[in-house]
Amino acid sequence: MTNPRRYQHAAAAGAIVLAAATIGALAAGLYVPACGFAFGVLVLVEAALREHRRVNRAQLECEWARRRALGMTPPPLDPCCLLSLHSHGQAHDRKCTGTHSLAQFIDQLEQQQKDSA
Ligand SMILES: [Zn+2]
Secondary structure, three states: OOOHHHHHHHHHHHHHHHHHHHHHHHHOOOHHHHHHHHHHHHHHHHHHHHHHHHHHHHHHHHHHHHHHHOOOOOOOOOOOOHHHHHOOOOOOOOOOOOOOOHHHHHHHHHHHHHHHO
């Protein structure tokens, strides 16, 4: 598995190259290729920012896990896990830093089954 930091650097380098190509195309009066290069710049900048967020989240989770392993009780991260962010709090990842344990999840399922019956 490739380090996400490598993807971040590659996307940033690609964005810089495409930005230079955009400027060169604009200077030469080639507006259609410049639009394509500019779109590529946007895509690569978004990719670089996404990888930057992923690296930062991984570092925060590692630091949280390290503090837990040392016996500390660090506060949960915000959001507690990425699955919770994308599921609007309905599901949690195995690396969840919150108080959402498997027992609470099973209790919630049992309560939903009782409500529907
Ligand atoms: Zn969670």
